[in-house]
Amino acid sequence: MESPTLSERMARWQILFSEYDITYVSQKSIKGSTIVDFLASRAMEEYEPLRFDFPDEDLMGISKKEGESSKVQSWKMSFDGASNALGHVIGAVLVSPEGNHYPLTARLNFFCTNNIAEYEACIMGLCSAIERKIKILEVYGDSALVIYQIRGDWEVRDSKLVKYRDLIAELVNEFKEVTLTTPMRRKPIG
Template sequence: MNVPALSGRLARWQVLLSEFDIQYVSQKEVKGSAIAEFIASRTSQEYEPIDFDFPDEDLMSILIREASVSNDEYWKLTFDGVSNALGHGIGAILVSSDGDHYPFTTRLNFDCTNNTTEYVACIFGLRAAIERKINMLKVYGDSALVIYQIKGEWEIKDFKLVKYKKLVLKLIKEFEEVTFDYIPIEENQIADALATFAVAFKYQSYPEQATENDKRTIRRMSSGYVLDGEVLYKKALDQVLLRCVDTKEAKSILEEVHEGICGTHANVHILVRQIIRFGYY
């Protein structure tokens, strides 16, 4: 109850219980033997011990046959690329004839245009399909330029895209049948989300000197933070986001709160709680 900011459920309970004179005491230690004796004293008379006999003890082995996905049926590939101020990312999804989804995404570490990311995303998806030994594929993308250039209906005016188209045509030969069709962006939201997700992360690798233990620690600590653009937030216990500040900002905030600009002349612990209430960490 004594957290800096109560969540909705805790606040409601605090209001409801405030009318009662409730005294909270700590739980005393209970010996394990007392619990065992309590459970034994209330054993049902109809209790039957568990039968541990294995009825099929003469069974030598069990053959488990894994369900195999047919590669002789049409699979579907959707792809998309994103290029903005934060970076460049691509996303692709392979969908089997049974409806199973296999997403792929990565961040591009070189400067390129949006059309280039679309071509790279298509190549990325085609290579993933080849690795799965898929024979028949239907490819869908929301870039009319890329789709119709691959189909040969539109000319390529940007010479930088020529090599990408040649690579696509080379990969197409690995399939028995492959088709390319344009779809609106509203029908390609999953691939677009994957590409956007890849762009959102600037750093996708651990420091070179990091050990496995260091990597686990980084993953555990990062789960408590949220990065919104260039601003880092710390997740509080009630899921309120607290903006992280550097040493200079922290000193300024401490001076303002301590001097009374924010309305307090308190000790260290109350001062820290007051700063957290203001939304800083």
Template sequence: MMNLPTVQAPIHKKPLLLYLATNSYAIGALIAQKDGGGIEQPVYYINRTLKDAETCYPRAERACLAIVYASQRLRHYFLAYEVWLMTKSHAIKVLLQQPILSGRISQWLLQLSQYDLRMGAPRAVKSQAIADLLAQFPGEEEFPLDDEVPGELAMAEELREQWVMKFDGSSTARSGGVGVVLYHEEDKAVELSFKLEFPCLNNTAEYEAYLTGLATALEMGVKHLKVLGDSNLVVCQTKGSFSLKEPSLAPYRVMAQKMEKKFLTFEIEHTPRNENRFADA
């Protein structure tokens, strides 16, 4: 396998399949989904190098770490879909189903309890092979693991003040870009930007940016959010004034609706492009 396959957009209401790969120096994860013909297609894959004490974790704990990392890195997928962990490892199954645990494992399991995560036996060799290959060539991505357990945030950090999110997506014939800014009048701005490594339409890029911003705000513990964007389609579909006419955008709209409902207060407004430059992709 010299080239990794192109990722596919997820199909609404179909479960996602999570494949793990670990070795002594890295972890990797692949999210796949069966297409209309029942063939598993990759949706997203991630990996990273193990750090410090993580290299000494037993194999089952490294696998659990990979699940937690995937759930945080791809949170919007875990929130919007039923996810099946595809593994033959009895040790992993026992670890995840153990009723009484302590330390980091208990914290990880509490984090994972917020998702619809199930277990199944892998049937596609190709998907596991991709995950194994990814773990052989880990990236140097700096995505810090969040140790917070749901419901454990201090009252002082409930963030009752309203946060503002600006988002922007752009596309070319071969790739796209995403830009997101989250800020509060008394805090520094949180800026995110990255390249989409797949060809997409501009509306798709806008939704990728929008979902990234929502997921980031939820991870930060933001409760009250005001969104500003120059995509008339995303803003109007969120408000319900535009109907959904592009089937390819349906999964994005479903994920967005689920995340929007998680805020105590939520509003979205259209802003002219010249006032959205702070978030330009």
């Protein structure tokens, strides 16, 4: 007896899956040699450092303000967090007054909401800034909820977020000046 071809086996599996409302979707594949060829072609090119400009993001624009004193320049920190079925990741970038970028990323090993991930990202960035002995910091985040709760503009209704907000309030006390900014407006705290 001749063994069934791949397409015959796939058809049989589709019939069996249809009983359970399971639909088979074929996965598009990329030959391994294609990826290797691409990576090998890039190896010969000159090294290009990571670019930290995000032209399709309307989150913010970091620039020197008019009339800003050149003596006291602040560091800048942007943070973001995400939680979905693929995992929970956080990130922050510290930018020195000279324009040097210090990226931070982490994967959270516990279940959390997007708001918790945003708080965790902010905490990670603030802790890193404290370790660097930064005293003046401009903090940029895309989560209006987190920024407004930290500022005290909005009350914290979710009991899981109260401890996060309290921890950030303690961390902010380590700085001389902290400014929290959303894409909409800017307001100093502390």
